Amino acid sequence: xxLLVEDNPDHEALTxxxxxxxxxxxxxxxxxxxxxxxxxxxxxxRFEAKAVRPSVVLLDLKLPKVDGIDVLRQLRNHxxxxxxxxxxxxxxDEERDVLESYQYGANSYIRKPVDFLQFMESTKQLGLYWLxxxxxxxxxxxxxxxxxxxx
Amino acid sequence: MPFDDAQEILLLRSQIxxxxxxxxxxxxxxxxxxxxxxxxIERLQDKTAEVEELNRELENRVLQRTSELQAAVQExxxxxxxxxxxxxxxxxxxxxxxxxxxxxxxxxxDADGRMFLDRIRKNSQHLAQLIDSLxxxxxxxxxxxxxxxxxxxxxxxxxxxxxxxxxxxxxxxxHIEPGIQAEGDSSLLQNVLMNLLENSWKFTxxxxxxxxEFGLQKNGSEPCCFVRDNGAGFDMRFxxxxxxxxxxxxxxxxxxxxxxxxxxxxxxxxxxxxxxxAQAAVNEGATFYFTLPGLRQTAMEGRA
Numbered sequence: 001x002x003l004l005v006e007d008n009p010d011h012e013a014l015t016x017x018x019x020x021x022x023x024x025x026x027x028x029x030x031x032x033x034x035x036x037x038x039x040x041x042x043x044x045x046r047f048e049a050k051a052v053r054p055s056v057v058l059l060d061l062k063l064p065k066v067d068g069i070d071v072l073r074q075l076r077n078h079x080x081x082x083x084x085x086x087x088x089x090x091x092x093d094e095e096r097d098v099l100e101s102y103q104y105g106a107n108s109y110i111r112k113p114v115d116f117l118q119f120m121e122s123t124k125q126l127g128l129y130w131l132x133x134x135x136x137x138x139x140x141x142x143x144x145x146x147x148x149x150x151x
Numbered sequence: 152m153p154f155d156d157a158q159e160i161l162l163l164r165s166q167i168x169x170x171x172x173x174x175x176x177x178x179x180x181x182x183x184x185x186x187x188x189x190x191x192i193e194r195l196q197d198k199t200a201e202v203e204e205l206n207r208e209l210e211n212r213v214l215q216r217t218s219e220l221q222a223a224v225q226e227x228x229x230x231x232x233x234x235x236x237x238x239x240x241x242x243x244x245x246x247x248x249x250x251x252x253x254x255x256x257x258x259x260x261d262a263d264g265r266m267f268l269d270r271i272r273k274n275s276q277h278l279a280q281l282i283d284s285l286x287x288x289x290x291x292x293x294x295x296x297x298x299x300x301x302x303x304x305x306x307x308x309x310x311x312x313x314x315x316x317x318x319x320x321x322x323x324x325x326h327i328e329p330g331i332q333a334e335g336d337s338s339l340l341q342n343v344l345m346n347l348l349e350n351s352w353k354f355t356x357x358x359x360x361x362x363x364e365f366g367l368q369k370n371g372s373e374p375c376c377f378v379r380d381n382g383a384g385f386d387m388r389f390x391x392x393x394x395x396x397x398x399x400x401x402x403x404x405x406x407x408x409x410x411x412x413x414x415x416x417x418x419x420x421x422x423x424x425x426x427x428x429a430q431a432a433v434n435e436g437a438t439f440y441f442t443l444p445g446l447r448q449t450a451m452e453g454r455a
Contacts, residue, residue: 014247115279
């Protein structure tokens with residue numbers, strides 16, 4: 001499952017379209033602001049007892065309520081989401097944003113291109129890398145024993 | 152003798168009197184002078200206080216101006232930040248949904264309909280490029296300069312090798328004078344050379360035997376280096392527009408570009424306290440001359 005954190009409904013539609021067109025069939029859940037993303041991932045508020053555990057979070061930076069950098073910071077300070085793969089997906093290429101994203105533990109930083117065909121290509125690579133090639137960190141709650149046994 | 156004595160005493164007394172009178176006069180003068188001095192000192196003290204007050208005022212004003220300036224810079228940064236984020240967002244939507252229309256409904260559109268969508272996409276992308284260039288230009292002033300000795304000849308060779316890879320031009324003749332050095336910020340100077348050489352690459356696209364040249368010229372007391380090509384050139388009547396942002400001397404479609412390259416180049420050279428100017432003629436190529444601190448050519452023994 002992919003968690004897309006995106007406040008712009010047009011961009012949400014385009015990202016979902018790009019994923020679908022690239023045959024990335026994983027379920028996509030959407031959080032429309034930073035606070036909602038945190039509730040979903042930490043299992044608080046409306047998502048109490050049913051926290052979502054995506055393979056990767058696609059995180060926009062400029063978000064209502066809680067901005068992307070703050071979401072990232074809180075995820076990294078919260079044990080169950082400390083190692084969750086987070087890809088920053090934003091329009092900005094300001095050095096400050098790139099630097100802060102990595103400082104707070106982003107796994108990758110991708111600037112959304114204006115050209116949709118380029119964006120299709122980015123999405124294809126992104127899906128291939130984070131959903132197929134990349135091995136996610138073991139779930140800290142359930143798999144401690146299993147991961148030890150298999151190694 | 153007693154007579155003499157008495158006379159002497161009288162004389163002495165009169166002398167003493169005279170002395171006393173003199174003393175009194177001097178005393179009076181001294182007193183007056185002391186009074187005047189006191190007044191001068193008072194006035195000086197007043198003036199000093201005034202100067203101190205003025206200084207304080209001036210310091211306050213400097214502090215105020217500095218904080219105003221800092222606020223302005225801060226505002227500019229915030230502005231640039233939201234430009235980079237917010238102005239691009241609707242463009243992505245325009246481009247994305249035009250492409251979606253082409254993909255999903257392209258068959259029901261005729262050639263004109265598809266061309267219109269292509270035009271929307273092309274212009275969205277062009278505007279995105281303009282926004283990016285504008286941001287780059289504004290970033291130039293925000294970046295801190297790290298000055299060091301830079302080998303411009305090597306830098307030119309590297310940029311040209313990148314250009315050759317990105318846009319192969321086997322017929323392009325390149326001549327680089329070796330060992331040209333300057334003091335400056337390496338990444339900013341690279342930006343200058345990249346812009347100038349990219350221009351040479353671009354504006355010789357329709358030239359039969361294209362050449363590009365980098366060298367040093369010692370005209371007068373101040374040496375300057377130059378990038379020269381034999382491409383499309385321009386009319387010197389429009390030289391004044393050359394370095395203005397978004398000014399272009401060629402029609403869209405003739406040569407691609409956003410009109411920001413030379414504005415960037417000029418800004419960087421000026422930040423280095425150098426000068427840049429150009430010499431050109433239509434269809435006879437263009438030469439861009441610029442000065443930089445510490446510009447010199449080192450002796451290159453055993454190297455061609």
